Amino acid sequence: MDKASVDYTLYLVTDSTMIPANKTFLDQVSQAIDNGVTLVQLREKSLLTLDFINRAKETLQLCRKKGIPLIINDRVDVALAVDADGVHVGQDDMPATLVRKLIGPDKILGLSCGIPLEMEKAIEEGVVDYVGFGAMFPTKTKKDIKLDRFGQGPIGIRRLLRTLEKHNSSSERKIKCVAIGGINQSNAAKVLYQLNTPTQKVDGLAVVSCIMAAPDAAKATKDLIQIIHTPAPWTQALTITKEEPQSLENKIKTVTAKSPLVHHITNGVVKNFSANVTLAIGASPIMSEFGDEYEEFASTIDNICLVLNIGTPSPEMMNLFKHALQTYNKYGRMILLDPVACGATQARLNVVKELLNYGQVNVIKGNIGEISGILKLTSTYKQANGNEEEVLMKGVDSIAQLNEDDIISTGKQVSKDFKVVVVISGPINYVIHQDRYKSIPGGHPLMGTVTGTGCSLGSTIGSFIGAQADGRNKDKFDVYEAVIGAVELYNKAGREAAEEAKGSGTFMVKFIDKLFENTHNI
Structure with missing residues (x-):
């Protein structure tokens, strides 16, 4: 797979503990893949190694049918065992430099970053293909996030984006980025809108529960894709005009x-x-x-x-x-x-x-x-x-x-x-x-x-x-x-009211009068 052509737009991170009672793990993943997910990360924290490998094989088969990559979370051994497309690691997992040596130059390597120092280190090491910025919003599954004083949300993550922006604007080796953590249909538009500078934007959204826990994973995926590809509602009536100002x-x-x-x-x-x-x-x-x-x-x-x-x-x-x-x-x-x-x-x-x-x-x-x-x-x-x-x-x-x-x-x-x-x-x-x-x-x-x-x-x-x-x-x-x-x-109205007022009491009345006069007597 050509790493440069990977589409990070809608990045599904799996969690088998969230599956609705009447669904199966493969049901949810299959519906997501068939309806717009562009990349899957298989994350299994509690499966034994053999069970993890078997699940990875089944998931890889679904991904191959749609031509999308499968990334394995943390477990380099599992990724190599099934010939997955890449590995994602966190700050407390195996160092990214060592992972790269093990998986070779052609596999996708992703790294979680929560503060600018982590982003700077990833840039300096020069081995990752993309970074996961987060957690964007609080989640039940991420309780050990490293944060600077700016915390979570677009405000904190924009500082990481600025660091990446400096690198990508001056380097031939670009690093992609996805936002992750608590992202769903209610806030996806906000995240995409705010994480978009003139020269750098977030390349995709990584989601978990809003698809894995959805009663209808197909609909949940379609809704997200529509949000991603539609201008945010608050931008649709806005413009910067070059016309002369009106009176x-x-x-x-x-x-x-x-x-x-x-x-x-x-x-x-x-x-x-x-x-x-x-x-x-x-x-x-x-x-x-x-x-x-x-x-x-x-x-x-x-x-x-x-x-x-x-x-x-x-x-x-x-x-x-x-x-x-x-x-x-x-x-x-x-x-x-x-x-x-x-x-x-x-x-x-x-x-x-x-x-x-x-x-x-x-x-x-x-x-x-x-x-x-x-x-x-x-x-x-x-x-x-x-x-x-x-x-x-x-x-x-x-x-x-x-x-x-x-x-x-x-x-x-x-x-x-x-x-x-x-x-x-x-x-x-x-x-x-x-x-x-x-x-x-x-x-x-x-x-x-x-x-x-x-x-x-x-x-x-x-x-x-x-x-x-x-x-x-x-x-x-x-x-x-x-x-x-x-x-x-x-x-x-304030200036006009002050000309007639004797003090703060009469000013308040005159001010209301002048607002009325200036809007109703034209």
């Missing part, structure tokens, strides 16, 4: 015409104010923490946005956040994340890390302290920055001291790594998407004296992106342009 007036007209639903899962302090801001600009707010209705929201309402505000996190709220993320991602609906005070404590940054690993958001909005906190999660942070323990916030207020170039650079890094539009609020607001950015004058210092003005900017952005209000009214829209419109409107 704020056109964007506002779209919001008021479509009256989008803005679903808030937010902290109790700001619910009332956020709802009033949403209503004032012609959108419709709902403050729902009733998970049973999220599927109905996301599946039936076209103009909708989910606003996740982590102001008062708790284990119960985290479960709700993740349920909402998964549901809205399933239908490709817009999501804004407000990472309140994530630059202040490691605990809050961990909340943001868990959410960004779990689901894909479209916009991240925060002050420079919060966005600088998220910068610590990016795959290039350690090489580009110094003090990882720097305090960036005091409570919910940013105390980070950065010049404009540093602010824009921070926003670009977060935008590129997480594939989002970034909004950095402050005296000057910055809207950033990849290499595009726009600076927008802030509102007024009085805005900082009213609880909820920061959070309700998220409500305004949610209204604009939920309505797809880039001013063009086409099938695809530019999230970046819609966000610019929301930030411009919000700060314009």
Whole structure:
């Protein structure tokens, strides 16, 4: 078999302990192979050697019929005994260099890597054909995973991908990679989307239980193949346009015409104010923490946005956040994340890390302290920055001291790594998407004296992106342009309200009035 032509797209790792009661091991593997699996790894931790060899022979026969490789996990002796196509080893198994000597140059050799140092060593040794990155998500079978402080999920694994990217961009001997660990139909699109840099992407997904334990392995395999070959739902309505930006007036007209639903899962302090801001600009707010209705929201309402505000996190709220993320991602609906005070404590940054690993958001909005906190999660942070323990916030207020170039650079890094539009609020607001950015004058210092003005900017952005209000009214829209419109409107109303207000109390009322006037009197 030509190793260079091996297709790693859907890589099945077997586990005979997961087989449903009315199925057999060979039934599950055969259905998977017949319906799209491109490579099989036979993993048997408890079989005696002779039984392992017999199972390998049966599995190899199935693979040969479809012309796909069979890899044996760990056991070089079994692989040689049945003339399998290769061997996969872990960090605590036989060293990869010794395995290569035993199996020769023509067999496939794979190695599990969980941290960048392991990836660097694999590159230096130069004997493996592919690496397995993981565990991507927690699993019941992998409890001894070596992890750096970035942990599991796309955030941790992207750092390994960057290491591989450097090697593959400069070496003739390319190394392939697959993601493994807890991957299934609910998160496969997220993994593929996030593990894809401009010059390096993950070559395949390695799965176990979602096929081996499936009541219908054929359907489970077909579903995965469809997910792999279909653009992620949240990308289907997005574009980067080269057209001239539309006027704020056109964007506002779209919001008021479509009256989008803005679903808030937010902290109790700001619910009332956020709802009033949403209503004032012609959108419709709902403050729902009733998970049973999220599927109905996301599946039936076209103009909708989910606003996740982590102001008062708790284990119960985290479960709700993740349920909402998964549901809205399933239908490709817009999501804004407000990472309140994530630059202040490691605990809050961990909340943001868990959410960004779990689901894909479209916009991240925060002050420079919060966005600088998220910068610590990016795959290039350690090489580009110094003090990882720097305090960036005091409570919910940013105390980070950065010049404009540093602010824009921070926003670009977060935008590129997480594939989002970034909004950095402050005296000057910055809207950033990849290499595009726009600076927008802030509102007024009085805005900082009213609880909820920061959070309700998220409500305004949610209204604009939920309505797809880039001013063009086409099938695809530019999230970046819609966000610019929301930030411009919000700060314009703040400046106008401050001109008439006597203090923070009257400002709050005037601010709502000015939002209404600027959206309904055009």
